[in-house]
Amino acid sequence: METIKLTIDNKEIDVHRGTTIYxxxxxxxxDIPTLCYMELHDMGIENNxxxxxxxxxxxxxxxxxxxxxSTKCEPGMKVKTHSTRVLNARRTVMEFILSDHPKDCxxxxxxxxxxxxxMSHRLGIREIPGQEFAATSTYRxxxxxxxxxxxxxxxxxxxxxMMCNEVQTVGALSAVNRGFMATVAPAFExxxxxxxxxxxxxxxSVCPTGALTEVNHVPQVLRALNDPTKTVVVQTAPAVRVAxxxxxxxxxxxxxxxKMTAALRALGFDYVFDTDFAADLTIMEEGTELLDRLxxxxxxxxxxxxxxxxxxxxxxxxxxxxxxxDLKDVPSTAKSPQQMFGAIAKSYFADKIGIxxxxxxxxxxxxxxxxxxxxQRDEFSVxxxxxxxxxxxxRELANFIKQANIDIKNLHDxxxxxxxxESTGAGxxxxxxxxxxxxxxxxxxxxxxxxxxERIDFTELRGMEGVRSATIDFNGLPVNIGIAHGLxxxxxxxxxxxxxxxxxxxxxxMACPGGCIGGGGxxxxxxxxxxxxxxxxxxxxxxRKKPLRKSHENPFIIKLYDxxxxxxxxxxxxxxxxxxxxxxxxxxIVKK
Amino acid sequence: xxxxxxxxxxEDVDFIKATCSKFxxxxxxxxxxxxxxxxxxxxxxxxxxxxxxxxxxxxxAKVYGVVTFYSFFTMTPKGKHPISICMGTACYVRGAEKVLxxxxxxxxxxxxxxxxxxxxxxxxxxxxxxxxxxxVVLVGDKTYGRVAPDDIKGILKEYEK
Numbered sequence: 001m002e003t004i005k006l007t008i009d010n011k012e013i014d015v016h017r018g019t020t021i022y023x024x025x026x027x028x029x030x031d032i033p034t035l036c037y038m039e040l041h042d043m044g045i046e047n048n049x050x051x052x053x054x055x056x057x058x059x060x061x062x063x064x065x066x067x068x069x070s071t072k073c074e075p076g077m078k079v080k081t082h083s084t085r086v087l088n089a090r091r092t093v094m095e096f097i098l099s100d101h102p103k104d105c106x107x108x109x110x111x112x113x114x115x116x117x118x119m120s121h122r123l124g125i126r127e128i129p130g131q132e133f134a135a136t137s138t139y140r141x142x143x144x145x146x147x148x149x150x151x152x153x154x155x156x157x158x159x160x161x162m163m164c165n166e167v168q169t170v171g172a173l174s175a176v177n178r179g180f181m182a183t184v185a186p187a188f189e190x191x192x193x194x195x196x197x198x199x200x201x202x203x204x205s206v207c208p209t210g211a212l213t214e215v216n217h218v219p220q221v222l223r224a225l226n227d228p229t230k231t232v233v234v235q236t237a238p239a240v241r242v243a244x245x246x247x248x249x250x251x252x253x254x255x256x257x258x259k260m261t262a263a264l265r266a267l268g269f270d271y272v273f274d275t276d277f278a279a280d281l282t283i284m285e286e287g288t289e290l291l292d293r294l295x296x297x298x299x300x301x302x303x304x305x306x307x308x309x310x311x312x313x314x315x316x317x318x319x320x321x322x323x324x325x326d327l328k329d330v331p332s333t334a335k336s337p338q339q340m341f342g343a344i345a346k347s348y349f350a351d352k353i354g355i356x357x358x359x360x361x362x363x364x365x366x367x368x369x370x371x372x373x374x375x376q377r378d379e380f381s382v383x384x385x386x387x388x389x390x391x392x393x394x395r396e397l398a399n400f401i402k403q404a405n406i407d408i409k410n411l412h413d414x415x416x417x418x419x420x421x422e423s424t425g426a427g428x429x430x431x432x433x434x435x436x437x438x439x440x441x442x443x444x445x446x447x448x449x450x451x452x453x454e455r456i457d458f459t460e461l462r463g464m465e466g467v468r469s470a471t472i473d474f475n476g477l478p479v480n481i482g483i484a485h486g487l488x489x490x491x492x493x494x495x496x497x498x499x500x501x502x503x504x505x506x507x508x509x510m511a512c513p514g515g516c517i518g519g520g521g522x523x524x525x526x527x528x529x530x531x532x533x534x535x536x537x538x539x540x541x542x543x544r545k546k547p548l549r550k551s552h553e554n555p556f557i558i559k560l561y562d563x564x565x566x567x568x569x570x571x572x573x574x575x576x577x578x579x580x581x582x583x584x585x586x587x588x589i590v591k592k
Numbered sequence: 593x594x595x596x597x598x599x600x601x602x603e604d605v606d607f608i609k610a611t612c613s614k615f616x617x618x619x620x621x622x623x624x625x626x627x628x629x630x631x632x633x634x635x636x637x638x639x640x641x642x643x644x645x646x647x648x649x650x651x652x653a654k655v656y657g658v659v660t661f662y663s664f665f666t667m668t669p670k671g672k673h674p675i676s677i678c679m680g681t682a683c684y685v686r687g688a689e690k691v692l693x694x695x696x697x698x699x700x701x702x703x704x705x706x707x708x709x710x711x712x713x714x715x716x717x718x719x720x721x722x723x724x725x726x727x728v729v730l731v732g733d734k735t736y737g738r739v740a741p742d743d744i745k746g747i748l749k750e751y752e753k
Contacts, residue, residue, distance in 0.1 A: 171651025177660045187645075187652040188638050195653065 007078035020048075021068035021079055022055055032057065032081055033090070035097070035119055035208055037069040042464045042529040043486065043513040047162040047206075052155065053093045054119065057081045065089055094123050099134040100180075101209075103154050106560075108210040113524060115208035116155060137180050144192040145376050146199040146215055146369040151183045153211040159211055160184055160203035167513065168487040170319065172197040184211075192268050196322045200315035200487065201369030201520015206527070214369050214521060218400045219388045224361040224389070225268040231353070232361045235341045235420070236260060238276050238431035239367035239516035240394045242538035246523040246531070247398030248408055255542055263401050264365075265414060272348075274416045275364065276423030278341035279430040279439070281560070281571045282312060283551035285577050286334040286436075287443045288568035290506055292470035293480070300474040305330050307482070307497065307504040310436050314374035315511030315520075317581065319487050324494050325583035333578040337430065338364050338371055339380050340428035341420065342387030343576045348564045349420060357385055364391045367431070367519035370511065381581055393521025422556040424561030425456075425542070425549030432536045433485035433489020433515035434461040434468065441481070442550045449475040456549050462540070464514065464533065467492060469504070482507040485515050515531040600639050607632055608640060612647035619650045622658055626665060635669045641727040672704045672715035672752050675699075680719030683727040687740070691727050692716060694741040698748060711751070 002017040008025050015024045022207050025032050035052035048069045056065035060078035065086065068079075080086060098120060128134075128563035139151035139388065156175070161184050164173040172195040176185045204212045212419040224232050245254035264272045289308065296304035309331040310319060317336075320327060335343065341364070364371060368391075374380070375388035390401070401408055418423070426442050429435030438458045445453050460470040461481060466489040472479045482504040484490040490509040496502040512518045517535035518525070525531045548554060565573045611628045615621035616668045626646055630636050636659050645652035659665045677683075692714075696702065699712050706713040723726050725737025729747070736747060 165651065165654070171653055172652035174651065174657035175661075176653075176657045178663075185653070187641070187656045189656075196651070 004073060004075040006073050006075065006079065008079040009081055015073050017073070017566075019073050021057060021059075021066065021071050021073055022414055024073050025057075025068065025079075025081060026263065029550065030081055031123060032068050033119060034069055035115060035155060036159065038157075038159050038527040040513065040525075040527060040529040043167075043219065043466065045163075045513065047157070047159045049158045049162075052097070052157055054090055056086060056089055056093070058083050058086050065407060091123055091125065094120065094125055094408055095128050097155055097158070098125065098128050099131055100136050101155065102136070104536045108153070109213045110153075110210035111214070114210060114301060115526065120520075135180070137183075139183055142191045143215060144197065144199070145373040147192060147197070148213050148215055149192060150211055150213070151185070151186075154183055154210045155209055155211075156182060156184070157208055158184065158230075159206040159208065163202040163206055166488065167198060168198070168202055168319075168511070169321075169491050170196055170198055170200070170487060173203060196581060198315045198318035198322070198375045198487065198511060199520075200319075201371040202512060204369060205512075205520045205521075205522065205524060206517075208448075214393055214396065215372060216396060217372065217392050218396050218403075220390050221363050221392060221400070224363070227361075230361045230452075231270050231355055232268070232363060233271045233273060233275045233345050233349070233420075234264050234363045234365065235275040235278070235345075236264070236365040237338070237367055237371075237516060238279065238428045238435075238539065238542075239519060239522065240397070241516060242366050242431065242535045242542065243367065243407075243522045244398060247395065250409070251534070252531040253538040255538050256408070257542065258415070259408050259411045260397075261416055262411040263406050263408045264413040266406050266411070267400065267404055270292070270361070271417045271420070273341070273345070273420035274423050274427070275337045276427030276430070277554070277556065278337035278344070279312075279427035280424055280554045280557050280576065281340050281344070281550035282334055282337050282436075283339075283426055283439050283443050284432075284561070284568045285555060285573060286310065286332045287440045287447065287551070289332050289334060290440060291444055291448055292569065294505055299475075303484075307334050307502055307507050309497075309506075310440075310508045311579075312430065312436055313509060313511050313516075314338075314368065314370035316487065316490060316509045318370060318373070319490065319511065321582055321584040322390055323491070323585075324498065325581075325585050326499060328581040328583065329492065330497060331581065333574075333580065335380075335577055335579045336371075336374065337427075338366065338374065338388055338391065339579070340577050341401055342375070342380065344560070345420060346382070346385075347576060348560065357382065361389045362387065364388050365394065365397050366391050367394050367516045367522045368512075369520040371521075394519075395521060395523060398523070414522050419556040419559065422554060423546075424546065424551055424554045425546035426551040427554075428543045428546065429539055431516045432462070433510050434463065434483045434508065434540045435515065435539065436510075437461055437481055437483060438505060439551060440506070441479075443552045444479075444554065445472070445474055446550065448477070451475060453550070462536075464529075464536070466513075466537060479506065480504045484508070485510040485518075486513045487511050598637050598639055600643065604633070604640075605643055608643045609647055612644065617647055617649070619648050622648055622650055622655065623662075626655075626659065630665060630748070633696065635666045637667060637669075665689070666704075668704065668706055669710065671711050673711060673732050674713045674715065674730075676715050676717045676720075678718070678720050678722075678728040678730075679716045680723065680726075682719075688727040689715035690741045690743065691739050694744040698744055712748070726747040 032054040038047045050067040055068045059066045059079040142149040198227040241257040245256040293304045297306045311331040342362045371391040426439035438461045468483040514532040518532045641655045645655045728737045729736045
C-alpha cells in the first residue's frame with residue numbers, strides 16, 4: 001500500500017493513503033476532539049458523518065477548515081489542529097450546539113457520563129453568547145418498555161442511526177425532517193414501541209448525550225425491598241460481574257463477583273442468586289433439544305429442523321419475530337436464562353421456602369435493555385404475575401449501590417446463596433459471544449458420546465469476528481457450529497437458513513457486538529473496543545477459576561431435576577422452561 | 593405527520609410494485625420511486641411509503657426520513673385546487689402576509705393544510721418570477737396578480753362549483 005508523508009502540528013508522519021487526518025493525528029498522540037465520530041475498531045464499526053464539526057483543523061492552502069474525521073491525508077499536507085482560527089471555530093460550533101441543548105445537566109441521567117458535557121468542559125465553554133435570543137427545538141418524549149427517547153438532547157451525531165441500520169440492520173431509527181426540526185426517529189415519528197425496534201440498546205450505548213437512555217426501574221426495586229410482605233430475590237447475569245467495577249473506577253476487565261454479591265446483600269435482597277445457575281439449566285434444556293433434533297435429522301427425520309438457533313438473547317428473539325417470522329420454528333424453544341430463573345424461583349424455590357409466588361419479587365441485574373421488555377412479555381407471567389418482576393441494567397445497579405452509600409471497592413467478597421446461586425464455568429461464559437454454544441458443546445459432547453471431554457476450552461469458538469464458524473468433532477460426528485454477534489451478522493446467517501444454504505447444525509446469535517459484555521445496559525464504552533475485549537478476557541478467566549465447568553455437573557442442577565423437573569425436556573420442564581414465538585411482522589402498523 | 597388513514601386498493605399496491613420494478617427495485621432509486629408515486633397519488637401517505645419500503649428493501653424509517661427531508665414530498669393530500677401564495681421579497685413587502693392571513697381565515701386551515709372537503713389546500717412558495725404583479729397568488733395553474741386581502745372571497749367563489 002502506498003505511503004504518504006504529511007505534517008500535523010509540525011510533526012511529520014507517514015501514513016497509508018486513504019488514512020484520515022483524524023486517525024493520523026491519533027497515531028502522533030494528538031487527540032482531536034469530536035462528538036459524532038466513533039470507532040469500535042475490533043468490531044469494524046465506524047461512524048463518521050462529519051456532522052458535529054468539532055474535529056475541524058486548518059489545512060494549509062485550503063480555504064475552509066477541514067473536518068478531520070472524513071478528510072483524507074494528502075502528500076505534503078500541512079495540518080494545524082490548534083491554531084487560533086481552529087480553536088475559535090471549534091468554540092463557535094460548540095456554542096451553536098449548546099444553544100439548542102437543554103441546560104438541565106444537574107438532573108440529566110447522563111450527567112457525569114456525558115460526552116457533550118465533557119466536551120463543553122474540555123473546550124472551556126463558560127457561557128453561550130446570544131442564548132437569550134436563540135430558539136430551542138423541542139420534541140415529544142417517548143418512553144418504551146426499555147428505552148427513553150428525549151430528542152431535545154439529540155445533537156444529530158447519528159451514531160444511533162448507524163448502529164441501528166448498519167450494524168444491527170434493524171432499521172428502526174432514521175434521521176428525519178430537516179434543519180431545526182431534524183432529529184432521529186422511527187418511521188412516521190411513532191413511538192419506538194410501534195417500530196421494528198428490538199430493544200438491543202446499542203443506540204443507547206453509543207449516544208453521547210442524554211437523548212437515549214434506559215427506563216429506570218430502581219425506584220420499583222427499592223419499594224419492593226422496603227415492603228415487609230415481599231421476599232425479594234435477585235439474579236445477576238454473567239456479564240455484569242466483569243463490567244460493574246468500571247462504574248466505580250476499576251480497570252475494565254476487573255472481576256467483582258464477590259463484591260457485587262456483598263453489595264446486593266447490603267442493599268437488602270433476601271436471596272442473592274445467580275443467573276449463571278439458570279444458564280446451566282438452559283444448557284440442559286437447549287443441549288437436549290439440540291441433540292434430539294440433530295439425531296433425528298441424521299436419521300432422516302424431515303420434521304427435525306436443522307440448524308437449531310440459540311434463544312437466550314431477547315434482542316435477537318425480537319429481531320427474528322420482526323424480520324424472520326417464517327423461521328420461528330428454527331430457534332430453540334428454551335427460554336432465556338433470565339426467564340428460566342424466574343420460572344424456577346417462583347415455583348420450585350417459592351415452594352421450598354413456603355411462600356406464594358405473589359409474595360416473591362424477582363429482580364434481575366442484566367447487561368441488557370431488551371431484558372426489561374422480555375420480562376414484561378405476557379407469556380412469561382402466571383395470572384398476571386410476572387416470573388421476573390423487574391430487570392435493571394449494570395448501570396442502574398451501580399447507581400443504586402452509590403445511592404445506598406455502599407463502598408463496593410472495600411467490601412469483602414461474599415458467595416451467592418444456595419441453591420439458585422451455584423453455577424459452573426459453562427454458565428459464566430454465556431456473557432461473551434460464542435459462550436453459549438461452547439457451554440452447549442461441553443455438555444452435548446459428553447451426553448452424546450458418553451465420554452469425558454478432554455479439552456474443555458473450545459478456543460475455536462471464541463473471538464471477536466462478527467461471523468465465525470467451527471466444526472467440533474463429536475467422536476466421529478462433525479458438528480458444524482456458526483456464531484454471529486451483532487444483528488447484521490445474524491441476518492447474514494438467517495438469510496442462508498431461509499434459502500436453505502446453511503451448512504450449520506447449530507448457530508449461536510447474540511444481538512450485541514461482543515455478546516452480553518457489550519450489551520446496551522453495560523457501562524458506556526465511549527467507542528473503546530479494548531474495554532469489550534477486556535471484559536471477554538475476564539469472562540474466560542472467571543470460567544477457568546471454577547471447579548466445575550460443565551453445566552450437567554452442577555450438583556444443584558442435578559438436584560433440581562431429581563426433586564422437581566424429572567429429566568431435561570420432560571413435560572414439566574417444557575411447561576416451565578420453554579416458550580414459543582410470535583409473528584410480529586404485522587405489528588409494524590401505522591398508529592396515528 | 594399525516595392524520596389520514598387510507599386503505600390502499602390492490603391496484604394501488606400494483607402500481608407501487610410496478611414503479612419499483614421499473615427502477616429494478618434498486619434502493620438507490622428511492623427518490624425516483626417516490627417522485628413517481630407522488631405524481632400518481634398526489635401525496636405520499638404512510639401506507640404508500642410502507643409498500644415502497646418493502647419492495648426496495650429500505651427500512652420504512654429511512655423512506656420517511658427522505659420524504660420529510662425534501663420539501664417537494666408531501667404526506668398531506670393536496671386539495672382539488674391547490675393555492676400557493678408567493679412569499680418572495682417583492683410579494684412580501686407588498687402585503688403577501690396579509691393575503692395569506694385572509695386565505696387562512698377564509699379556509700380555516702394553516703399553511704400546508706387541506707380543507708375537510710378536499711377542495712382547497714394552502715401553501716406558500718418563494719418567488720414565481722412575476723414580481724411586477726406582486727403580490728402573486730396561484731390557484732392550480734391560474735395566476736392572480738396584485739392581490740389584495742379584499743379579493744380573496746371573490747377568488748375562492750370562482751371555484752365554488
